[in-house]
Amino acid sequence: MGRGEDRISNLPNEILQFILCLVPLKYAIRTSTLSKRWRHLWQYNLISSTSLQFGEDFSCNQSPKQFAATLDRYLQLHEKRNLDKFGILLSPFDILFPNFENWVATVLAKGVKELEIDLSQGVLNSYRAYYMDDRMPFVISNSLFRCNSLTHLSLSRCNFSDSLDFTNFVRLRSLSLDNVDLVDEMLTNMLENCVSLESICLKRCENLEVVKFVGDKLKLQKLAIVDCRGVSDMEISAPELQSFLYHGWISFSSTFGNVSKVTDAYLCSDGLEEEYEEVFFRILSDFSHVKVLTICSVGLMNIVIEEQEYNEPGLPLELQNLQELQLIVDSISEEHLYCVFSFFRLCPSPYLEKLFIQLPSNFYQQKDISDLVTAEQNTPDIVFRNLRWIKITNFEGTPLELKLVKFFLEKAVVLQSIFIVLNPCDISSNSLSVRIIEGQLSVIPKASKDANTVICGPFDHDCTLNPTHTTIYHQEQYRKGTTVQHDHATIRVENIALDQEFL
Numbered sequence: 005m006g007r008g009e010d011r012i013s014n015l016p017n018e019i020l021q022f023i024l025c026l027v028p029l030k031y032a033i034r035t036s037t038l039s040k041r042w043r044h045l046w047q048y049n050l051i052s053s054t055s056l057q058f059g060e061d062f063s064c065n066q067s068p069k070q071f072a073a074t075l076d077r078y079l080q081l082h083e084k085r086n087l088d089k090f091g092i093l094l095s096p097f098d099i100l101f102p103n104f105e106n107w108v109a110t111v112l113a114k115g116v117k118e119l120e121i122d123l124s125q126g127v128l129n130s131y132r133a134y135y136m137d138d139r140m141p142f143v144i145s146n147s148l149f150r151c152n153s154l155t156h157l158s159l160s161r162c163n164f165s166d167s168l169d170f171t172n173f174v175r176l177r178s179l180s181l182d183n184v185d186l187v188d189e190m191l192t193n194m195l196e197n198c199v200s201l202e203s204i205c206l207k208r209c210e211n212l213e214v215v216k217f218v219g220d221k222l223k224l225q226k227l228a229i230v231d232c233r234g235v236s237d238m239e240i241s242a243p244e245l246q247s248f249l250y251h252g253w254i255s256f257s258s259t260f261g262n263v264s265k266v267t268d269a270y271l272c273s274d275g276l277e278e279e280y281e282e283v284f285f286r287i288l289s290d291f292s293h294v295k296v297l298t299i300c301s302v303g304l305m306n307i308v309i310e311e312q313e314y315n316e317p318g319l320p321l322e323l324q325n326l327q328e329l330q331l332i333v334d335s336i337s338e339e340h341l342y343c344v345f346s347f348f349r350l351c352p353s354p355y356l357e358k359l360f361i362q363l364p365s366n367f368y369q370q371k372d373i374s375d376l377v378t379a380e381q382n383t384p385d386i387v388f389r390n391l392r393w394i395k396i397t398n399f400e401g402t403p404l405e406l407k408l409v410k411f412f413l414e415k416a417v418v419l420q421s422i423f424i425v426l427n428p429c430d431i432s433s434n435s436l437s438v439r440i441i442e443g444q445l446s447v448i449p450k451a452s453k454d455a456n457t458v459i460c461g462p463f464d465h466d467c468t469l470n471p472t473h474t475t476i477y478h479q480e481q482y483r484k485g486t487t488v489q490h491d492h493a494t495i496r497v498e499n500i501a502l503d504q505e506f507l
Contacts, residue, residue: 055089072103079110087111091120105145118156159184170197182207188214210234217242230477251477254283260290268296270473285310295327298473301334304343307350319350326353330360330471336404348386355390360471363398388416395423395469401441410448419452428462
């Protein structure tokens with residue numbers, strides 16, 4: 005059979021250019037290798053585009069000099085046309101800082117609305133607290149703060165200049181700062197002038213000490229605070245706030261006023277200082293009205309401690325509106341399992357419909373299989389009358405994991421499906437292990453005769469049930485950053501996203 009006619013290439017330029025405008029720029033550029041006919045067609049995509057994104061795939065196999073030259077060329081081809089969105093992800097090489105200043109000035113002159121500068125690629129220590137590569141952060145020029153078109157600003161591994169003026173940011177609705185030298189006075193100034201802010205995310209802003217979001221005129225709807233380790237005082241009273249996320253060490257006093265509109269909360273901690281043990285329970289109490297909740301092992305243990313050691317008068321704490329719960333379990337031990345069971349006794353959730361449990365993903369995680377009789381004796385006498393869907397991730401089939409599944413299957417009277425997602429680090433991905441797990445689960449009695457058990461691999465698409473909070477900051481490596489993990493005498497470098505030419 006002869007080779008077929010290339011009808012697409014025979015289409016008029018106008019039609020081909022229209023087609024290329026429907027695909028991302030990086031894919032349009034690749035068509036230039038098809039033939040001479042396609043060599044320059046992609047440029048129309050660039051010229052007409054209102055969104056330019058230069059991510060990790062753009063920087064691959066290019067030296068810093070090549071990267072800068074290519075990006076300069078693209079911005080030149082774009083000429084003086086308006087730009088809605090500009091994003092760049094790159095390792096913060098000092099030699100490129102003058103180029104960064106020119107690029108930012110260029111896109112600001114184009115009236116850019118959404119600006120993302122992500123320089124988070126680098127070597128982090130095992131606690132993700134600081135970079136170990138001695139590369140300087142990029143200092144944002146004051147020209148940025150003269151721009152009045154911005155609606156979204158995202159900065160990662162950047163520093164502010166000494167004098168800041170946020171008065172031009174009246175249209176800014178979304179702000180994300182990661183590893184930025186934000187201090188208390190800057191945050192106060194920002195909130196006073198950025199009157200349209202609806203979403204704020206602060207990650208690893210180590211210089212922050214007082215986090216205060218208070219005011220009847222605040223339009224803030226989403227607030228995320230992640231690993232801001234210097235915070236000693238937190239006060240939040242935002243009448244329009246709908247989503248609150250906190251992850252990090254709890255070593256601060258807190259006051260939560262008007263948070264009545266919050267519908268989902270993510271409350272996870274790396275640990276609690278002894279003098280602040282009551283803070284976590286108080287925060288949970290302030291958000292007991294939410295419909296969606298994510299908490300971790302530290303929180304579960306804290307609730308048990310509040311009952312056993314402090315005889316907390318606020319227990320049991322009824323979560324009357326809770327419909328979706330996600331538990332981030334740091335370890336599979338008798339103690340952790342007991343805390344999971346106790347949570348449902350101490351924080352009854354009569355209308356819970358969806359339950360997600362994230363088991364530890366580390367294959368070398370210590371697993372305690374002792375005292376199984378104790379676990380059996382400590383399962384509370386409760387019934388889940390509205391729980392319909394359960395998803396357990398990183399399952400390996402250990403005795404305590406099976407005990408966890410047994411607890412819910414025996415107490416969820418209207419359960420429809422339980423999804424078991426296997427641990428990607430475990431040998432249970434082979435067919436023999438899957439059959440063994442299926443056999444173990446099949447003999448567990450079920451309170452719901454309609455309950456369906458689905459076992460799938462970590463990358464299967466069968467488990468379509470997903471939680472509202474999909475990012476787990478216990479496991480996150482802060483996007484494209486390289487994390488150095490210390491395992492006894494071994495040092496492993498994970499998630500290396502940089503091309504060797506860039507090192």
